Amino acid sequence: MRSTDITRRSTWRQRAARWLDPTVARWDVSPPETPEPPPPEERGPGPWPAICEQFALRILASAYQMGAHLEAVEADEQDPDRLERLYRIDHANTRIRRHAENLQVLLGRRVEDADPQTVPLVDVVRAAASAVEHYPRIRVGHVVELAVVEFAADDVIRVLTELLDNATRFSPPTAPVTVSAFVTEDGGVLLRVEDAGVGLHPDHLTQLNALLSGRPANPVTLDPAAHLGLAVVAHLAVAHRLRVALTTRPAGGTTATVAVPGALLCEIPAPGPAAGAPAPPPAWPPAGHRTDPWSTPMATPHHGADTPTVRLATLDAPAGEPPPTTGLPTTGLPRRVPESVRDRVPAPRPAADTGAGSPPEAWPDETAAFAAGVSDARTPTDGEGRQ
DSSP states (O other), X not given: OOHHHHHHHHHHHHHHHHHHXXXXXXXXXXXXXXXXXXXXXXXXXXXXXXXXXXXXXXXXXXXXXXXXXXXXXXXXXXXXXXXXXHHHHHHHHHHHHHHHHHHHHHTTOOOOOSXXXXXXXXXXXXXXXXXXXXXXXXXEEEEOSOEXXXXXXXXXXXXXXXXXXXXXXXXXXXXXXXXXXXXOTTSOEXXXXXXXXXXXXXXXXXXXXXXXXXXXXXXXXXXXXXXXXXXXXXXXXXXXXXXXXXXXXXXXXXXXXXXEOGGGEEOOOOSSSOTTOOOOOOOSSOTTOOOOTTOXXXXXXXXXXXXXXXXXXXXXXXXXXXXXXXXOXXXXXXXXXXXXXXXXXXXXXXXXOOSOSSOGGGHHHHHHHXXXXXXXXXXXXXXXXXX
16 A cells, blocks of 8 residues: 555545544644654763673683693793793783783773782883784883882883884884883983884874874874774873874884873882881791890790799890891891881991900800799799798
8 A cells, every 4th residue: 555545544534533523633643753863972882882891801811811821831841842832822812911901991991900019110111012922123222210100000011012012013024123211301201112114194193193192083084993002002191191192203213202200100119028017026046046146035935914024135245335236136037127228238247256245155154044033033922022
């Protein structure tokens, strides 16, 4: 049945209804209008971000599991050829993990690190180079002795990794890529990645710098899908206020610079245990230990309700000199000091025979007398002082 016939019958029924009952309103039998779809800026994100995030997490879980197995196999492998193949598989697995993390970055999700820590800049460069396919071509130049704070270290590594990856991919296979880090006048650090490729067209360079600065680029002249690595760099640069730019080298090639603000930098932490961690109490006497001639081990016996407190005193120290306290504990084991130990010169240790105090042949008698005094102090007495 054609639409014209349906329209004629509807008109005839409306006329008949008005003739029979003039109070009947005119029927609206026209088909409902199809609502127009909302513009793209008003549409919701949809299910795809959550789906992509789940895929990224599953890929990461598989990559970490594969890395653990590869590490165990590499530790047991003795053949050099097979070990080299395992290293290549491990390196490929590292790049898979990197791509999954980049997917999370593009989704606007923060990649959580199980063990965040402050990383020196030289280790930042090494970690970034280790995640690049053509890492043997990377040369490390001058790197300032500073570190990146723990909450930004991994993201700075990701930024540098993508820039190094682009530099090695778009330069001759035999040309090296140089990375360096210098201090700026405002207290920040400028990371430089220099390659010897063919360079970039000026118009294309302008579009890429607009992308890296966070400004929207023209989708007609710049396809974000063709620059996924730089898209990741742009997201992280905005998040940490990094200034990333590309310039053309006069001799050919491209230079990528990353200005890291001073708020993300710190001094390289001193090696050693974490500050504030309590030191375990040392056991006395340690095996093969020889006590110093001017002190005895400090010990605290178990005190009960009726047991008097006993403090063990030191033997005679050299005349006019207190027992050493600057980093030399009486037990002979290292002791934590509250102040910073950086650039501190330890005090010289006094000689064993200083010519003062008791002679060595009298030590056994004095030690026995001291032990007898301790035993007398532990024996309970009555009110008159008698045992």
